[in-house]
Amino acid sequence: MTGLLTTAKALFQAAVDRADPAQALRTHLASSPLAPLPEGGRNVLLAVGKAAIPMMREALQLVPAPSQALVITNSENYTEIPGATVICGAHPVPDENSAAAGQAAIELARSLGPDDRLIALISGGGSALMVAPAPGLTLADKAAVNKLLLASGLEINEMNLIRQQLSDTKGGGLLRHAAPAQVQAFILSDVIGDDLRAIASGPTVAPIGTRAQARETLQRAGIWDSTPETVRARLSAVDETHKAPPPAINTLIGSNRHSLKAMMSAAAEEWCPILVSHRLVGDVSEAAETIIKAAESAPRDKPAALIFGGETTVLLRGTGLGGRNQELALRVAKLGAERLSGDWLFLSGGTDGRDGPTDAAGGIATSATWEAIKASGQDPDALLANNDSYAALKSADALLMTGGTGTNVADVQIFLKRPG
The missing domain is CATH 3.40.50.10180 (Glycerate kinase, MOFRL-like N-terminal domain)
Incomplete structure (x- = not known):
C-alpha cells in the first residue's frame, strides 16, 4: 500500500x-x-x-x-x-x-x-x-x-x-x-x-x-x-x-473547487482522475455509502483516482474522540472490507490540517484497516458506535497527520483503486 x-x-x-x-x-x-x-x-x-x-x-x-x-x-x-x-x-x-x-x-x-x-x-x-x-x-x-x-x-x-x-x-x-x-x-x-x-x-x-x-x-x-x-x-x-x-x-x-481541479491535474499523469462530487455533504454514513458505490463502479481496466470535496457532518451518539474526516474514513474501512476487493486506499482530510478537536487532519482506510483495528485488540464496531474514530484509526496507524497548513478550503477525499 x-x-x-x-x-x-x-x-x-x-x-x-x-x-x-x-x-x-x-x-x-x-x-x-x-x-x-x-x-x-x-x-x-x-x-x-x-x-x-x-x-x-x-x-x-x-x-x-x-x-x-x-x-x-x-x-x-x-x-x-x-x-x-x-x-x-x-x-x-x-x-x-x-x-x-x-x-x-x-x-x-x-x-x-x-x-x-x-x-x-x-x-x-x-x-x-x-x-x-x-x-x-x-x-x-x-x-x-x-x-x-x-x-x-x-x-x-x-x-x-x-x-x-x-x-x-x-x-x-x-x-x-x-x-x-x-x-x-x-x-x-x-x-x-x-x-x-x-x-x-x-x-x-x-x-x-x-x-x-x-x-x-x-x-x-x-x-x-x-x-x-x-x-x-x-x-x-x-x-x-x-x-x-x-x-x-x-x-x-x-475555494474547495480550485483545490479539486488541482488534484485532478496532479493525478492525470498516471491515473484516470474522476471528479465524483464537489459537494460531498450530509451525514458521514451517507457519504461513506456514496464513496463505496463510486468505487464499485470505477473503471476496472485502469488505475482510477476518484476525487471528492465537501464538508460532511457527524451526529454524535457517543462520547469518543474524532472528527468528520476520521469517522468517514472509518466507515469507508468498514464498508470497503465488506464490499470491495483488490488494491485500494481512501484518504479524507481537512485542508486546514485539523479534523475536529484532534491533532489529526483526517483518516486513511485500506482493505486491511478494519481487520488491523481488530488485530490491535480493539472492537471497531464499538468504537464507531461511540464516535471514537480517532482511537480506532490510531490503533491501525491510519491517522492522517499534517500539522496546521495555514489554509482552509474545507475537506477533500481521494479514493485510489488499481485494476483488478
Whole structure:
C-alpha cells in the first residue's frame, strides 16, 4: 500500500498548495490593485481565520503603508509577525481568547474614520476564533450553543445562520462597527458552494437569515430547549427589521473547487482522475455509502483516482474522540472490507490540517484497516458506535497527520483503486 499512500498524500498536498492564501492574495492584488485613498486616509489590516498568518504576511508586503494590522488565528498556526498584533482564539469552541479577539476587532473597526479603509482578510474558522456576544448574551451562552451545534448534525450554513443572530460581528456586524470607513475583504472559502455569508459567519456581508429562521432551525434540530434561556429570549424577540449592513467590496480568492481541479491535474499523469462530487455533504454514513458505490463502479481496466470535496457532518451518539474526516474514513474501512476487493486506499482530510478537536487532519482506510483495528485488540464496531474514530484509526496507524497548513478550503477525499 506504500505506493497508494504516497500518491494519496501527494494529491492531498496538491489541494493544500492550490489553496495557498498568500499566492491567491498576491494574484488578485496584481490584477486588481487597491484604489487610492483620499489624502490622509489610512489602510488598516485585519486578518481572521486559519489562513490569517500567510494572508497578513502577504498583505503587509503589498498594501501601501498600512497603519495598523491585527491577526486573529488558531494556536496551531500562531507565529509572530513584525508590524502586526497576533491573537489566538480557540476552535472549534470559542473561549475567552476568542472574546478578546472579537473585542480587539471591534475596537479596530471603530477607530476608523470616513477616509480610512479596512482591508479584511477572511478565511475559515473565524466563527469561533473571533467572537463578540450580541447584547444580552455572554461568552458562556455562545459556547453552549456552539457545542450543541457541533453535535447536532446541522450543515455549516444552518450553523452560521444561528451564530450570526447571536453575534455583534458576524452577519455584517463588522461593517456596522467600521462605518463610515471603506471595507474591502479578500475571502478564502471553506464553505461548499462559496456562500460568502457563511464563511467565518460573514463579518463583511449581510446575514444568511432572520432570528425567526434561526429559532426554527434550532427547533427542527431538536436542540431549542437545550439552549440557554438568554439565547431563546433573544431569538424569540421581535426584531425582523434587518437593516442592510453598510456596503463592502468582497472578493473570493480561493475555494474547495480550485483545490479539486488541482488534484485532478496532479493525478492525470498516471491515473484516470474522476471528479465524483464537489459537494460531498450530509451525514458521514451517507457519504461513506456514496464513496463505496463510486468505487464499485470505477473503471476496472485502469488505475482510477476518484476525487471528492465537501464538508460532511457527524451526529454524535457517543462520547469518543474524532472528527468528520476520521469517522468517514472509518466507515469507508468498514464498508470497503465488506464490499470491495483488490488494491485500494481512501484518504479524507481537512485542508486546514485539523479534523475536529484532534491533532489529526483526517483518516486513511485500506482493505486491511478494519481487520488491523481488530488485530490491535480493539472492537471497531464499538468504537464507531461511540464516535471514537480517532482511537480506532490510531490503533491501525491510519491517522492522517499534517500539522496546521495555514489554509482552509474545507475537506477533500481521494479514493485510489488499481485494476483488478
